[in-house]
Amino acid sequence: MNLTSALLTVACHASQDDAAKYATPLQIACDTYAINTPLRLAAFFAQIGHESGSLSATEESFNYSISALTLTFPQQMPPALARQYGRQADEKSVPPARQQQIAALVYANRYGNGDAASGDGWAYRGSGLIQTTFRDNFASTGSALGIDLVANPDRLRCDASTAALSAAFFWQSHDLNALADLGQFDAITQRINPAMNGKADRDLRYATAKTALGIR
Numbered sequence: 001m002n003l004t005s006a007l008l009t010v011a012c013h014a015s016q017d018d019a020a021k022y023a024t025p026l027q028i029a030c031d032t033y034a035i036n037t038p039l040r041l042a043a044f045f046a047q048i049g050h051e052s053g054s055l056s057a058t059e060e061s062f063n064y065s066i067s068a069l070t071l072t073f074p075q076q077m078p079p080a081l082a083r084q085y086g087r088q089a090d091e092k093s094v095p096p097a098r099q100q101q102i103a104a105l106v107y108a109n110r111y112g113n114g115d116a117a118s119g120d121g122w123a124y125r126g127s128g129l130i131q132t133t134f135r136d137n138f139a140s141t142g143s144a145l146g147i148d149l150v151a152n153p154d155r156l157r158c159d160a161s162t163a164a165l166s167a168a169f170f171w172q173s174h175d176l177n178a179l180a181d182l183g184q185f186d187a188i189t190q191r192i193n194p195a196m197n198g199k200a201d202r203d204l205r206y207a208t209a210k211t212a213l214g215i216r
Helices: 005-011 016-032 038-051 066-072 079-085 096-106 135-145 154-158 160-173 176-181 185-192 199-212
Strands: none
Touching: 005 016, 005 038, 005 199, 016 160, 038 160, 038 176, 038 185, 038 199, 066 079, 079 096, 135 160, 154 160, 160 176, 176 185, 185 199
């Protein structure tokens, strides 16, 4: 199927500029990983649209309010720490340096990451059109794509082709085409985000994408 920027504007709720930026990378990624039927594409577009803020963002934000920080990372950010690191009443956003500290703390010593002082939490924060996170996952994704993403993690955030291919690789490696073929969208959401965060938005995007792709 020809993935035009006009289709992505509707199916991913993307701006015209972002849709144009990703039309060719997503075409290549979807062709490579057989995301090639209307049902598969609708589910994929809905999920990457949610994960990337409608194709506008390829890196995880740590601009958390105090309450959201504890809710999202209850073990790593108990209330006392959340009050220290979360967005303060006089701040429009958490300053970049403190966002890096949050990432270092919440992702330390997990899935190949080193301790909080290693810098791994920030280097291997969620990146790409589906948020690839942690050193181990950067390594396995990079191996599949033939790119050293451990040594070059910013490529997943800065290169549209890599961001698109990583999302499609995740999709294929988690057998999400099979679930898409069955219309099991909730099961897809759960494999991407076990807590089902953002379910309402993902569901709305799925309905929009199906309409855009002519699925009734």
